[in-house]
Ligand SMILES: Cc1ncc(COP(=O)(O)O)c(C=O)c1O
C-alpha cells in the first residue's frame with residue numbers, strides 16, 4: 001500500500017511512501033495529510049466473515065491491507081493483542097441497543113483513559129515503539145489536544161525510551177479530570193504544555209513545528225493526532241465491527257459521530273470507501289458548528305470558538321476535513337492546497353454545487369447547544385437507564401433528528417466515559433459519575449505542566465532546551 005499527501009503536486013511530486021514512513025512522518029512535508037493512494041476493497045464475503053470474530057481478529061483483518069510489509073503477521077497480531085488487552089472489557093467496543101428505538105451505542109470508552117482515543121492510540125504507541133526500536137531511532141511527538149487525545153497518547157507512550165511527547169492543551173479549556181489525566185503522569189519522557197489559547201491555536205502550533213522542516217528533522221517529529229493516518233486506520237476497525245454485528249453486509253447501517261477534528265467520522269467514511277454498506281453519516285457538533293454549517297450550505301466560515309460542556313469538540317479548524325475535501329476537489333492536491341491557503345487567509349472556503357450534492361447524499365449534520373446537551377443526558381437516562389457523557393449526548397440527540405429510514409439501525413458513537421465530565425453530568429442528573437477505582441485518587445496526584453503563550457518560537461525553544469537537556473549523558477542514562 002502506498003500513501004500520498006492531500007497536497008501532492010503542490011510542491012513537486014514526492015514519491016508515495018509506505019506505511020511505516022507515513023506513521024513516523026505524521027504530517028506530510030508539503031503540509032498535507034497522508035492517505036492511501038487507493039482504498040483497499042472488502043468483498044461482501046470478506047465482510048460477512050468478520051461476523052462473530054473477536055475484536056482483535058476484526059482489527060487484524062481490516063488493518064492488514066494498510067500496513068503492507070511494515071510488520072510480519074505474528075508481530076502485528078501481538079501488537080494488536082497487547083493493545084486491546086489494556087481494555088476493561090474483552091469486547092473492547094461493546095455495541096448496545098437502546099431499547100427498541102433502533103438506536104445503538106457503540107461504546108468506545110473502555111480503554112485506559114476512558115475515551116475513544118485509546119482504541120487507536122494503544123496500538124499506535126506500540127507500533128511506533130516497535131518500529132523505532134527496530135530502527136534504533138528516537139522520535140519526538142508534538143501533539144495538540146482538546147482533552148482526550150492528550151491523555152490517551154501519554155498513556156500509550158509513557159516511559160518509552162524511543163519517544164518523548166510534548167502535548168499542547170488549551171489552558172482552562174479542558175475538564176479538570178482531562179487535565180489531571182495528562183499532568184499527573186510524571187514519566188521523564190512526558191512534557192505537558194498549557195497554551196494560552198484554544199485547541200485550534202494548539203493544533204496550529206503543532207503543525208507549525210512540523211512545517212519548519214529543519215526543526216522537524218532535528219527532533220524527528222512525529223504525530224499522534226488524527227493527522228497521522230495510522231490513527232484513522234485503527235479507528236476504521238470499529239465501524240466494521242459494529243456494522244457486522246447489526247447485519248452488514250446484508251443490511252446497511254447508519255452512524256452518528258460527535259465531531260470535532262473530523263477524524264472519527266472520516267474513519268467511517270474510509271470504511272465505506274472500503275465497501276462497508278453505510279447508508280449515511282450524521283455529523284453531530286456542539287455550538288462550534290462550522291462543520292454542520294458546511295454540510296448544510298457548502299461553505300465554511302471561521303468564527304470564534306466558544307467553550308461548551310463538550311470541550312473536546314470545541315474546534316473550528318477540523319484537520320481531517322482536508323482528507324474529505326481532497327475527494328471533493330477530485331483528488332487534485334494542487335487545487336486543494338490553494339483552497340486551504342485561501343481558507344487560512346480569508347477564513348472561508350466553498351465547494352461547488354456538484355461536489356456538495358454528492359456529499360449531502362452521504363452526510364447529514366446537526367448541532368446541539370449546552371442546554372440541549374444536558375436535556376439529552378437526562379432523556380437517555382430516563383428512557384434507557386444509560387448515563388451518557390456530554391459528547392455522546394450531542395450524538396444521541398442529533399442522531400434522532402436524522403433517522404432517514406427507521407429500518408436502518410443507527411449507531412451513535414459513544415466517545416467518552418461520563419466521569420471525564422463530572423460537573424456537566426452532575427448538573428444534568430444530580431449525581432456525580434464516579435471514576436473507576438484505578439483513577440480514584442486522580443484529584444490528589446501531583447501535577448507537572450509548563451505554561452506558554454500562543455507563540456511558536458517560544459514553544460520551539462522549550463522543545464529545543466528540553467531535548468538538549470535530556471540528551472546530556474547523565475540524564476540520558478537515568479531514562
Ligand atoms: C469525547 C470526544 N468526542 C468526540 C470528539 C470528536 O472527535 P473527532 O475529533 O475525531 O471529530 C472528541 C475529540 O476528538 C472527543 O474527545
Ligand SMILES: N[C@@H](CCOP(=O)(O)O)C(=O)O
Pocket residue numbers: 144145146147148149150224225226227260261263264312313319
Ligand atoms: N478532541 C480531540 C482533538 C484532537 O483530535 P485528534 O483526533 O486529531 O487527535 C482531543 O480530545 O484532543
